[in-house]
Amino acid sequence: MTAVQPRNATGSRQSLRTEVLEERPVNLDGFVEEWPEKGLVAMESDFDPQPSVRVEDGRVVEMDGRERADFDFMDSFIADHALDVATTEASVALPSGQIARMLSDPGVSRSDVLAVTRGLTPAKVLDVVKLMNVVEIMQAMQKMRARRTPANQAHSTSARDNPLQVAVDAAEGALRGFAELETTLGVVRYAPLVAIALQVGGQVGRGGVLTQCALEEATELDLGMRGITAYAETISIYGTESVFVDGDDTPWSKTFLASAYASRGIKMRFTSGTGSEVQMGNAEGRSMLYLEIRCILMAKGAGVQGLQNGSISCIGVPGAVPGGIRAVAAENLVASMMDLECASGNDQSFSHSAMRRTARMLPQLLPGTDFVCSGYSAVPNQDNMFAGSNFDTDDYDDWNTIQRDLQVDGGLRHVREPEILAVRTKAARALQALFAQLDLPAITDAEVEAATYANSSNDYPFRDVLADLTGAQAVMDRGITGLDLVRGLEAAGFHDVAENLLSVLRQRVSGDLLQTSAILTADFVPLSAINDANDYAGPGTGYRLEGERWEQLKQLRHVTSATNPETEVR
Amino acid sequence: MTSLEIPQRTLTLTETGPARRGTRPDEVVIAVSPAFGGTFTQTIVGVPHAEVLRQLMAGIEEQGVGVRIVRVWATADLAAISHAAARLSGSGISVGLLSRGTTMIHQKDLARLSNLELFPQSPLLDADVFRAIGSNAAQYAKGESPQPVPTRNDQMARPRWQAKAALLHLKEFECIRDGAGPVELEATIERVAG
Amino acid sequence: MTAAPLTAADYPLSINHPELLRTPTGKPVTALTMDAVVSGELTAEDLRIAPETLELQAQLAESAGRPQLAANFRRAAEMTAIPDAEVLTMYNALRPRASTEAQLLAMADRLETTYAAPVNAALVREAAEVYGRRRLLADDDADQSAPDSAVTPAVAVDEETRA
Numbered sequence: 001m002t003a004v005q006p007r008n009a010t011g012s013r014q015s016l017r018t019e020v021l022e023e024r025p026v027n028l029d030g031f032v033e034e035w036p037e038k039g040l041v042a043m044e045s046d047f048d049p050q051p052s053v054r055v056e057d058g059r060v061v062e063m064d065g066r067e068r069a070d071f072d073f074m075d076s077f078i079a080d081h082a083l084d085v086a087t088t089e090a091s092v093a094l095p096s097g098q099i100a101r102m103l104s105d106p107g108v109s110r111s112d113v114l115a116v117t118r119g120l121t122p123a124k125v126l127d128v129v130k131l132m133n134v135v136e137i138m139q140a141m142q143k144m145r146a147r148r149t150p151a152n153q154a155h156s157t158s159a160r161d162n163p164l165q166v167a168v169d170a171a172e173g174a175l176r177g178f179a180e181l182e183t184t185l186g187v188v189r190y191a192p193l194v195a196i197a198l199q200v201g202g203q204v205g206r207g208g209v210l211t212q213c214a215l216e217e218a219t220e221l222d223l224g225m226r227g228i229t230a231y232a233e234t235i236s237i238y239g240t241e242s243v244f245v246d247g248d249d250t251p252w253s254k255t256f257l258a259s260a261y262a263s264r265g266i267k268m269r270f271t272s273g274t275g276s277e278v279q280m281g282n283a284e285g286r287s288m289l290y291l292e293i294r295c296i297l298m299a300k301g302a303g304v305q306g307l308q309n310g311s312i313s314c315i316g317v318p319g320a321v322p323g324g325i326r327a328v329a330a331e332n333l334v335a336s337m338m339d340l341e342c343a344s345g346n347d348q349s350f351s352h353s354a355m356r357r358t359a360r361m362l363p364q365l366l367p368g369t370d371f372v373c374s375g376y377s378a379v380p381n382q383d384n385m386f387a388g389s390n391f392d393t394d395d396y397d398d399w400n401t402i403q404r405d406l407q408v409d410g411g412l413r414h415v416r417e418p419e420i421l422a423v424r425t426k427a428a429r430a431l432q433a434l435f436a437q438l439d440l441p442a443i444t445d446a447e448v449e450a451a452t453y454a455n456s457s458n459d460y461p462f463r464d465v466l467a468d469l470t471g472a473q474a475v476m477d478r479g480i481t482g483l484d485l486v487r488g489l490e491a492a493g494f495h496d497v498a499e500n501l502l503s504v505l506r507q508r509v510s511g512d513l514l515q516t517s518a519i520l521t522a523d524f525v526p527l528s529a530i531n532d533a534n535d536y537a538g539p540g541t542g543y544r545l546e547g548e549r550w551e552q553l554k555q556l557r558h559v560t561s562a563t564n565p566e567t568e569v570r
Numbered sequence: 571m572t573s574l575e576i577p578q579r580t581l582t583l584t585e586t587g588p589a590r591r592g593t594r595p596d597e598v599v600i601a602v603s604p605a606f607g608g609t610f611t612q613t614i615v616g617v618p619h620a621e622v623l624r625q626l627m628a629g630i631e632e633q634g635v636g637v638r639i640v641r642v643w644a645t646a647d648l649a650a651i652s653h654a655a656a657r658l659s660g661s662g663i664s665v666g667l668l669s670r671g672t673t674m675i676h677q678k679d680l681a682r683l684s685n686l687e688l689f690p691q692s693p694l695l696d697a698d699v700f701r702a703i704g705s706n707a708a709q710y711a712k713g714e715s716p717q718p719v720p721t722r723n724d725q726m727a728r729p730r731w732q733a734k735a736a737l738l739h740l741k742e743f744e745c746i747r748d749g750a751g752p753v754e755l756e757a758t759i760e761r762v763a764g
Numbered sequence: 765m766t767a768a769p770l771t772a773a774d775y776p777l778s779i780n781h782p783e784l785l786r787t788p789t790g791k792p793v794t795a796l797t798m799d800a801v802v803s804g805e806l807t808a809e810d811l812r813i814a815p816e817t818l819e820l821q822a823q824l825a826e827s828a829g830r831p832q833l834a835a836n837f838r839r840a841a842e843m844t845a846i847p848d849a850e851v852l853t854m855y856n857a858l859r860p861r862a863s864t865e866a867q868l869l870a871m872a873d874r875l876e877t878t879y880a881a882p883v884n885a886a887l888v889r890e891a892a893e894v895y896g897r898r899r900l901l902a903d904d905d906a907d908q909s910a911p912d913s914a915v916t917p918a919v920a921v922d923e924e925t926r927a
Contacts (some may be wrong), residue, residue, distance in 0.1 A: 028726070032733045038740045040733075073898050080890070081832065114829065218852050225848050227811055241898065245860045250900065252891035253858035255836075259884070260851045262840035265813035279736045281646070281743050303836025316732025339830060349725040381725055388725030481808040486801050499798060505811050506796050510778035510785050511821040514837065516830065526776040530828050533772075 025352035032320045039283025039291070042274070042318055042327035043130060048290045051124035053092045055085055064123040072241040074294050077251035081301030084118040091119030100131040103140035103337065106538030110143055117337045122293045125337075129289070129330040134363055137329045142367035143536040144336040146306075146529035147517035148543050150368030152411025153343060154178040154378035156198055157385035159457045161190040163468070164428060164443055165379070167201030168451045169393075171427035172420055173378030174205025176396065177412045179519040180343075182233065182375055184214040184385050191215055192475035193440065193468060195228045196485060197431055199501065204427040207500035208520035210267065210513070214386070217249075217257065224266045227482025227505050231267035231513070233308050233343065233374070237298055238272065239291025242282040255302040265508025267518060269306035269341060270299045274324075274331055275317030288318055289327045293334055300338045305516045307335045308374045310345020310364070313387070319350060319360070329363035336369070341517035341529070347375030349388035357390050358402070365402070365410050368543060370517045372410050380456045393455070403553050409545045414555045416570075425452045426497075433492030434485065440471040578762040581620035583607045589640040589752035592660030597636035598707045600626055601655030601752070603646050604745035605669045613671030614692045614731055614738060617700075620759050625697045626665060627757075629704020635661075635711050639757050643750035646742040649683050652676035654752060661711035665703060670738040671695045675707050686710060687718050693731045694722040769823040777820060788814045788844060815841035835883070842881035858891055860900045867902070868892035 014022075021027070036045040054062035060079035061068045071079065084091075091099075099116055102108040120128070132140065154173040158165040170181050183198045185191050195213040202209040213223055214234040223229045237254055238244040244251070254270065261268035272295035274288035283291060292309065299307045311318050311328050318324030328345065335342040344364040351357050364372045376399075377384045377392035384392065391399060400414045428451040432443040441464060450460050474480075482505045489498035503524045507513050513520070518528035536542030545553065559569040583602075592599065600623070607619045623639070630637045640658060642651040652666025652674040662678035663686075671692035674685045687706065689695055702719045709716040774780050778793070785793035787810045800806045818841035825834040843851060857863045857871055868888055875885040895901045 028730055030730045030732065030734050032737050035737065035740065040737060040740065073894050073900070076894050111829070218855070221852065222848075227808065245900065248859050250858065250860055250891065250895070252887060252894070253855060253860075255887065256839075256858050256884070257855050259836055259839035259843055260855060262818065262836055263813070263843035263846075263851070265811075275736075279732070279739070281736075281739050300832055303832035303834070303839075305833055313728075314732065316728040316730075317736050319729060320733030349728050351729050352726060384725070387723070387728065481811075483801060483806060483808055483811065486798075490798060490802055495798075502796070502798060502801060506793065507778060508811060508813055509787055509793050509796065509817070510776070510782075511813050511817050511837075512776040512778050514821055515775065515824065516828075516833065525779060528775070530772050530775040530824060533828075 025354070026356055028352040029356065030316065030320050034321050036287070037285055039278040039286050039288065040321065041287045042321050042324045043126065043287050043289035043330060044323065045287040045290070047285045048126060048287050049123045051092055051121055051127050053083070053088050053121050053124075055089055058085055060085060060088065064121050073250060074239065074241055074244070074298060077301055078122065078294065078297045082297040083121065087115070088119035088121070091116045092121055092124045096124065096127040097131055099128045100136070103128070103144065103333075104132065104136040106139075106143060106536065109537065110534060113144065113337065114339055118339075122290060122297055125293045125297075125334055126287075126290050129334060132330070134326050134329055137326070137333050138363050138367040141329075141333050141336060141363070141369065142542065143534065144333060145367065145369055145534050146336060146339060146341055147370050147519075147527065148532045148534045149527060150409055150411060150543065151179040151371050151519055152177065152376060153180040153182060153371040153374050155183065155347070155375045155384055155386055155389055156181050156201070156378045157183050157185075157383060158194070158379065159186065159383045159385070160460070160463070161186050161194055161385075162457055162460055162463055163190075163193045163197035164431060164447055164451050165383070165454065165457050165460055166194050167197035167204075167431045168424040168427045168454070169379045170198050170201030170211070171205035171423045174202050174209040175415055175420065175423050176378075178209065178376070178378065179411065180210045180212070180231070180371065181378070182212050182214060186385050187465075187469070188215065189469050190472055191219065191223065192228065192472045192480075195223050196434070196475070199228060199230070199482075199485065200431050200434060200489070200497065201427040203497050203500040203504070204430055205423050206522055207496075208504065208522055208524050210504070210520060221257070221260060224261065225264050226480070227508070228480075228485070230504055231269075232261060233269050233271060235268065235270045236272065237270050237295050238276055238280075239286070239294040240277050240282050240284050242284070243277045243280045246280060246282070251298050251302065258302050258304040262514055265511055265514070267513045268304060269308055269343060270295075270302070270304050271308040271312060272296070272299070273309045273312040273314055273345070274327055275311050275314030279314050279317055288324075289330055292331045296331070296334050296338055296340070299335075300340060304340075305514060305518070306341025306343065306370070308343040308345075309335055310347075310374065312345055312374070313348055315345065315348050315350050325360050325363070328360075332364060332369060339516065339529075341370045343371035343374035344369040346373040346390045348386065348390060349381065350390045361390060366406070366408055368409065383457050397557055400553070400556055404556060407545050407550070409543070409549065409553065413552045414557060421452055428452060430489060430492070430494045430497050433494060434488045437488035437492050438475075438480065438484065440474070441467040579618065579620040579624065580760050580762060581607050581611070581618070581623065582758040582760075583639070583641070584756045584758070585641070585753045586756050587754050589658050589754045591658050592638060594636055594660040596634070596711060597638060597660045598630050598704075598711050599655040599659035599664045600637060600639045601651050601664055601666045602639065602641050602755070603648075603651055603668045603742055604641070604643055604747065605742045606641070606667060609741065609745050610669040610738070613669070613695065614734060615671070617671065617696060619669070621697055622667065622671065622700050623757055624759050625700035626667075626704040629701040629706075630708040633705055633708030633712065635708035639755040640752045641755050642752045643747040646739070646746055648672055648674050649676075649685065652685065653678070653680075653682045656680075658752065659711075663707055663711040665707045668692070669742050670735060673700070673703055675703065675710065677710065689719070689721065691722065691724065691727055692735065693727045694724055769827065770820055771827045772824065775824050777817070784820060785817055786814055788812050813844065815844045818844070839883050839887065842875075842879065842884050845879045845881070858888070860895070861902050864902045865892050865896055868895070
């Protein structure tokens with residue numbers, strides 16, 4: 001537990017009301033004064049550059065007040081790969097107010113906005129979004145989100161790295177509606193077993209769910225190449241040259257990596273977020289949002305299809321300064337207005353206050369984003385190996401109720417207990433059978449029973465960790481691939497799960513999941529910004545929560561029946 | 571553990587000259603960052619720097635190992651501070667300390683960015699942990715292989731402390747003296763009367 | 765293969781144009797059946813994307829107004845010929861201060877001559893130029909060429925746990 005200093009250290013008498021307020025959870029959160037000179041400021045700083053651009057002989061020779069000779073590597077990369085040289089001078093010359101109005105005006109189409117934004121420099125983008133309040137940012141997000149249908153992503157991890165827990169919670173999460181599932185490890189050597197568990201559990205819960213395992217770059221790519229995971233996300237980029245280099249990468253190395261994933265048919269997005277540079281002590285005196293906009297343009301220039309942003313692991317930094325959560329909403333919008341898939345944060349422990357946790361996610365939930373959370377914890381936060389998410393399993397019913405109250409689609413639904421228990425058992429049995437087929441450490445019937453009814457890792461029998469680690473190493477040494485998983489599941493009689501997994505693997509031959517914002521439906525139809533392009537054009541258009549999906553979202557754990565008010569709706 | 575439970579002590583760090591390479595094979599060098607015990611007087615959660623050093627030194631001395639204290643002026647990077655100290659240490663073992671409390675045990679033959687033990691969550695480090703860190707460092711210096719000090723984790727440390735940590739980091743950076751070499755320190759810790 | 769470039773209406777290829785899809789081993793995508801998996805006819809090589817398919821996806825991306833994404837797919841198409849291990853080696857060589865200018869230029873030449881990958885070669889040459897200007901090349905002294913391989917733990921509460 002965090003040590004807490006008493007705040008009334010002066011000893012003077014306090015009012016009873018002050019005592020009550022001091023005890024409120026929000027006062028356990030940390031807040032700091034801005035320090036713009038050092039970059040400890042969200043998005044309004046006199047130290048950010050003014051927009052400018054000059055093109056000579058088809059080449060950007062000046063950007064945001066800097067001559068080409070003085071470009072750092074972010075400037076060089078953005079100028080040479082992200083900016084549309086043909087339109088940049090005209091776009092930057094437009095009044096920022098006009099561009100901001102285009103963004104929030106439903107009468108201007110998404111593609112008309114993109115025709116302008118593809119030529120904007122980082123400082124110009126900042127100049128535009130600085131004019132927008134949080135409602136205007138949401139209005140713009142509703143239109144600029146790349147995929148028409150919003151979705152959500154979950155974390156499935158275990159404090160003990162127990163593969164069985166990861167599998168059954170992945171199955172339940174997939175059944176509840178998550179389109180993507182992500183795991184990571186406490187003990188990294190467990191990765192192969194846990195990644196297999198995530199994949200199998202996911203395909204039991206709902207065929208077509210995409211899975212990933214967050215690891216160091218090279219290992220993550222290796223698991224992807226083997227077909228054990230389906231996509232990758234934790235490819236970090238940073239907004240200053242010095243922090244990028246501290247991360248042991250450059251825009252060119254990351255661009256090469258992006259193509260490496262695509263060359264194996266694997267979906268991939270980058271990760272960035274406000275606050276990372278100032279936290280590393282090298283913000284170069286720029287605001288958090290300005291630096292994040294540089295990241296977004298770098299991602300665009302790399303040709304990666306999408307970006308996870310929304311401060312992510314640094315959320316405590318923008319969360320502590322004035323206007324910080326507005327800046328976080330703006331960074332999601334900028335990713336979308338650069339025509340990138342946006343997995344929009346809400347994925348790390350953010351506040352002690354339930355009200356603040358909720359308010360922080362409304363700018364993503366209400367307009368909808370490609371993935372409202374880039375990691376809703378599908379395990380209790382105590383088991384969340386990403387250090388906790390803004391939402392976890394305890395919040396499932398609250399999330400479903402908020403969707404129903406506001407008639408918005410946050411990607412989840414209420415599922416009745418018998419269905420949940422059924423997929424949990426099946427996921428546990430499938431993993432048990434697959435481990436047996438692959439000669440991996442046994443999963444007992446007692447573990448399967450525990451997994452079916454468990455909440456957290458505490459509810460499972462202990463596993464033999466050394467045996468598991470030996471098994472994990474064997475997966476790597478024996479070169480086990482996704483195909484071996486399919487074969488094992490089929491041989492063990494889990495034909496439908498095997499088919500689901502094979503269908504996901506087959507997708508990498510087609511490359512359909514490489515397109516912007518691609519996910520797979522339960523019928524294995526790729527849904528991306530090409531065939532499900534956002535067509536919002538004002539009231540009554542775009543994605544609407546209606547029909548069968550709305551009927552699903554009307555269901556909650558306890559709803560009194562209108563037919564017989566002495567009973568609840570079943 | 572909060573600061574109020576700790577008796578008040580003052581810490582005086584006096585520079586006694588350039589830091590030298592130790593010859594005793596049974597010593598641990600503690601290296602503090604530029605703002606430690608000067609610009610800053612306590613860790614991010616209010617553990618007085620006097621108490622941090624007292625506990626670390628006690629943990630080391632309990633193992634029958636000697637201790638020297640140096641200050642690294644030229645960087646606020648914990649790995650760099652710790653590694654510099656390890657190379658000054660007769661045993662090759664060091665403990666690096668940032669003002670906010672972040673701590674690392676290092677060894678001179680390891681790569682700079684590696685370490686023996688790292689305690690990154692400064693808000694969770696209290697007097698007992700600092701004592702245990704000192705004890706472990708001393709055991710490494712004797713060539714033993716102690717159980718690592720259990721690391722703690724608190725998911726709510728981020729919302730409470732992340733921004734303050736960034737602020738303290740920036741302030742620590744401002745105290746850096748470019749090009750200045752490490753200096754030997756003499757620590758005087760005195761209990762405040764009354 | 766159709767002569768005219770593909771457009772948005774052709775997407776998704778797995779549903780609208782399975783006849784255009786082949787594995788790098790030359791099998792039609794329709795051959796990727798459970799029977800073929802069970803009989804052992806299929807190997808991991810069969811579950812890779814072919815350079816021709818990446819070109820089709822590049823055309824789709826271009827028609828959707830995403831030139832950078834299309835360029836990424838064309839670099840990827842070239843990269844299908846490079847073995848996994850060498851892809852990783854090349855990626856590591858592009859990290860800051862991991863390579864000398866000569867090493868990067870040699871890598872670009874290898875991309876061009878061994879793998880017929882001119883677009884990737886151009887990217888690597890561009891990196892060599894920028895790294896030179898920004899002092900991110902390894903020293904010519906070979907002893908100095910091993911890069912530090914981890915992020916400096918800079919700040920408390922600070923382990924980066926990007927999710």
